[in-house]
Amino acid sequence: MAALAEPADVEARLGRPLTTDEAERVPALLDEASASVRAFMRCVPDPVPDDVALVVSRMVKRVLETPVTQAVPQHMEQFSRGAGPYSQSGTFTEGSTSGSPWMTKDDKRILRGFGCRSRAWSFETR
Template identity: 55%
Template sequence: MADLAAAADVEARLGRELTDEEEARVPALLADASALVREFTGQQLDAVAGDTIVLRPVGSLLRLPQRPVTAVTSVSAVGPDGSSVGALSGWTWDGRDKVDLTWAQRAGSWPTTWRDPLPDTYQVVYDHGYDPVPHTVMSTVCAMVLRTLLSPSMTPGMVAERIGSYNYQLQQGSGAVGASVVLTEDDEKSLRRYGPRRFGTIQTEAG
């Protein structure tokens, strides 16, 4: 999975080229920050083609979890034994994140081995994500990396130190910088529009 920002994006915000030491640390920090953003939002965010997912509908509706949905390639019924019918016809996509199975369910020809004439789950192949990654997401990842990269100490929570009589100051509250990237409250506010939505469709397995 690609990082949500690049070293060049970090340099652009830093205003100078990375030092050798910084350059060695940035890839891991970008990967960590990207993972935290994806965990918080519940979204992969960058563009993915041909993602396969198995969902259980609410009524006749499937709601696709990853956004934005850019295409729906196929919908297949999955039986109780795990077997599937080839791509169904008659389903409709609303152009956003819902697939309506009403006509596909009515027209479906299910194997005689399936006890229930209506399958319980459906496999969807679809494309989703942003290309390019939204500027807000990219800049938030860069901010997370820079807070850690520019910390005067590898000790989490230390935001200032002075060699001599050796004084240091600890950051209060959450989001302390140091050896690891962290997601602050301000970061979460910036990312909130990309966060999870409440919906009834159940994901049964990842493709």
């Protein structure tokens, strides 16, 4: 299926052009983010609303801005290491994953206005 955002959308979120390495990664990241959004929304309106593209591009931006090697990954709330007997642990920010695009609570709030999410209805019975 087609991605729900374009590389240009990611560049708009970043505020700069993609580097060569980022340009190679972005199509696959857009596909992953789009799959997550489709699963959350259950269906996607045609044409894709701008707000949906915004969420997908923000998801990709977060992955690109997370440094690959650092003492505490950007999307972790807590991180600790030990020396002996070699322990390491961390707590990820709610909704995040390690290396894949993730949705924040705000992203989900934006997406709730679109798609085929279940709704409760009431009607008069006789």
